[in-house]
Ligand code: SF4
């Protein structure tokens with residue numbers, strides 16, 4: 001009896017579980033400090049830097065990287081690329097979890113989290129771009145939840161409910177694209193209000209467009225990246241249908257992403273010319289700007305094109321990672337590095353270790369939730385009762 | 391009469407006070423702000439005594455400062471507003487000796503803090519004060535990102551009720567009749583600040599420029615910056631050197647974000663139509679493809695059927711022909727046989743005939 005329990009216990013002690021366990025414990029400790037000591041107890045935020053990495057990483061990057069949901073769903077249902085069908089469910093699940101975690105992260109960042117519904121239900125600041133972000137994220141989270149529900153219902157065997165929702169798919173997808181367009185771009189537009197604080201190389205009236213277009217690249221790259229990871233670690237959950245389409249999806253997305261990145265590069269050049277900022281390129285910030293633009297936009301655009309032409313899957317996968325890093329870099333540049341560029345270095349912000357712990361904690365919660373759901377529900381495979389129906 | 395206020399002129403300002411809030415919505419052609427009150431700070435007068443800081447602290451019941459207000463050494467370090475300090479005086483060394491400038495909320499005409507707040511916690515009042523309502527504030531701190539003058543501050547160490555803190559232009563106290571003038575304006579021993587209708591302040595500044603040629607940089611900071619502010623500055627040194635940014639431009643915060651906001655209805659209206667259209671086209675393509683396939687299949691089926699029938703018919707007719715031929719042959723054979731038999735009989739009959747002829 002006792003030996004049985006000990007072996008049971010041992011089987012849970014995989015490296016994965018130990019690491020996630022430790023992160024979750026650390027996260028919970030910091031959570032307690034945050035909600036008993038206030039923001040000042042766990043962050044390096046100050047009056048010059050009201051927004052730190054919780055906004056930069058958890059919100060700006062989180063939302064951009066969860067863009068796989070709307071891009072995949074649109075490609076499959078609106079543009080009629082039926083072969084991407086198998087990628088829709090994992091992408092929608094990732095997006096749903098991504099947004100749920102963004103909202104969770106906001107509870108740490110705002111001063112009075114229990115008032116988060118206020119902008120929608122109590123008093124609306126309609127002139128604020130943050131209002132647009134909040135409303136869209138709220139609505140889109142609902143849409144993603146509805147898009148995900150059929151998976152849950154299939155798992156539970158609630159056929160009628162599932163069929164009702166499946167009928168609404170197209171409407172939900174279009175609604176989702178509209179909402180995503182709005183909030184992806186308005187995240188960039190948040191910064192259009194502060195021309196004096198953001199370095200001219202990053203400030204642009206086109207910020208909303210930049211954020212929207214780059215979110216498409218982020219979404220496509222994340223689908224490739226996660227597809228690869230899941231392929232490796234959750235292979236046992238995938239049916240032959242998923243596996244057969246996997247390569248097609250990756251090639252198609254690589255090609256699409258290459259185009260989007262080229263377009264984004266062109267837009268950035270237009271922005272640079274329009275604002276006549278070329279002379280800044282010779283400064284320190286200019287070099288950094290070029291690193292971002294050439295190393296993380298132009299290069300992956302080119303590599304994706306080559307990878308798709310040669311059916312070079314490893315190249316595509318590495319390029320997807322490069323692109324994802326590039327998006328993260330861009331969001332960090334806009335919200336932290338180039339923000340308050342005029343302040344002396346001793347006044348500049350660097351995240352507190354506890355801020356970083358919370359961000360890692362939230363990502364970990366996401367991974368655990370993804371694993372939990374995708375190893376139980378029909379995400380990577382078609383439920384036997386509903387073959388060829390969705 | 392002390393010059394620190396244009397109170398006598400405030401009767402005229404009544405017109406400004408009565409401006410309906412909705413009139414402020416149209417940014418471009420609105421001139422009503424001219425009549426609303428403001429403060430003009432004259433940097434050539436300020437002596438850096440920190441009395442205004444003291445008054446502000448008392449009027450707003452703020453906590454005791456770490457460094458008492460009569461200690462002027464603190465002026466050697468650059469300070470900004472924080473949660474318990476709504477105004478600070480900073481010292482700037484110049485070629486002509488030290489210059490002082492007071493810093494506080496400028497009570498913008500089109501405040502970035504107000505237009506950025508997603509619960510509309512800020513409000514520009516008809517008495518020019520930009521008010522903040524902590525009973526709705528979520529604590530997102532976007533107002534702090536948005537303010538070009540780096541004014542709003544936050545109570546980072548409060549757990550349950552953190553607030554955004556900033557100068558109120560003593561609006562609440564003046565509305566309640568507790569104060570006639572903002573605390574800092576009232577206390578200033580050298581009348582470095584004057585409170586009055588904004589257009590009067592602008593006229594006064596221009597008069598001073600004329601009166602003391604060469605003393606001022608002949609421009610009023612805040613007249614147009616970020617769409618204009620209720621609090622304005624004149625100075626003997628370039629504004630940049632006293633910590634006032636000259637690259638802010640004249641666009642107000644709402645103008646800066648108008649483009650992005652205007653895109654919302656466009657996206658909401660156009661996207662569904664466009665995407666729906668694309669979907670319909672794809673659906674139609676699929677439908678047509680399906681139809682064509684169906685037709686092709688039907689045609690193929692029909693063709694094979696026809697061919698099969700034809701084949702059947704020919705083979706049938708062939709078989710019939712063969713059968714006919716066989717019958718023919720049989721008949722012919724039978725006829726032939728019958729004829730042959732008849733002939734033999736006839737031959738036999740002929741042989742017995744001569745006997746009958748002999749017996750005659
Ligand atoms: S100075 Fe800043 S805080 Fe004051 S009204 Fe203007 S935007 Fe708001």
Ligand code: SF4
Nearest residue numbers: 507527528530531533
């Ligand atoms: S912190 Fe409060 S006042 Fe400032 S924008 Fe957010 S909700 Fe509005």
